Amino acid sequence: MSDTYQEWASRVPGAVLWTSSPDPGGPGRPVLPDGCMDLIWSEGRLFVAGPDTLAHHTGVDRGRRFAGIRFAPGTAPAYLGVPAHELRDRRVELTDLWRGVDARRLTERIDAAVDPAAELEAAAVRIAGAAPPPDPLLAHVVAALDAGRSVRETAEAAGLNARALHRRSLAAFGYGPKTLARVLRLQRALALARAGVPFAETAARAGFTDQAHLARDVRDLTGLTLTRLV
The missing domain is CATH 1.10.10.60 (Homeodomain-like)
Incomplete structure (x- = not known):
């Protein structure tokens, strides 16, 4: 068995929605630097993947389902309210960036959704719509x-x-x-x-x-x- 990975254009301008179900016994798919930041859900977690300068390997989380939205370069800081350099080469829980109660409620809503990717995208659309537009x-x-x-x-x-x-x-x-x-x-x-x-x-x-x-x-x-x- 190999990783099941899919991606498609998001309703957030310039963004890509993706899902992944890594094979626990497979070699894994390295996440390569691309200038982007992602908001990622994974079975009870909601976190932000900052911009990478080196390939990132996700071996510790293999076997979990993932859904993510990859924001176009330069846009995520405006939506999330945090400078990109503070998240460089890091994976940071959303509760550490936002009010804890807001992040937990959003995580619970995505956890309970029949389609977590669709619920994550809907949340991203709301977040982007409420934020100042990227420069x-x-x-x-x-x-x-x-x-x-x-x-x-x-x-x-x-x-x-x-x-x-x-x-x-x-x-x-x-x-x-x-x-x-x-x-x-x-x-x-x-x-x-x-x-x-x-x-x-x-x-x-x-x-x-x-x-x-x-x-x-x-x-x-x-x-x-x-x-x-x-």
Whole structure:
């Protein structure tokens, strides 16, 4: 048996809803850095997965059901009311971020739902609707970096100096723009490689110097080889 994982577009703009039922005896699916933050339910728990700088392995929770909503980069801090850098590389119970009674009631409601993923999404829609909208400038920053623009070019296009862009990136994404660019480049490379593009061509199209550079970055960020990930 292998992990059962599904994802689909959420009613929260730019977000993805997903479910997972890991196989207790399987090798597991590493969670790779992607610039996002997730609100995750798992059988009596409701917690936030902060932005990762390295692959995260979920072995201790294998065998449990999960449902999560993955917010687009830069949006979760506005919805949840906490700067992203405070949650970097962490999994934090929602009771530690919100009033305990509110978080517990929400967890109980999702626990009791026939479809926990749908109830989680409904909660996320309410949370997003009640929060100030994310700064639209952040979406432009993500788009520019994901298109391979340099940090300098991205800052200039956003009308910011490098220091201001770094400060706003820490709060929105959990790390500076250079790290975000590296994470987005990794995701571009994985998408190409999984689509069957040869690794050398993947490296060139994703913005790496060469295939060796791609291999080093993949291993640094995930602890695995590109072949293993694909």
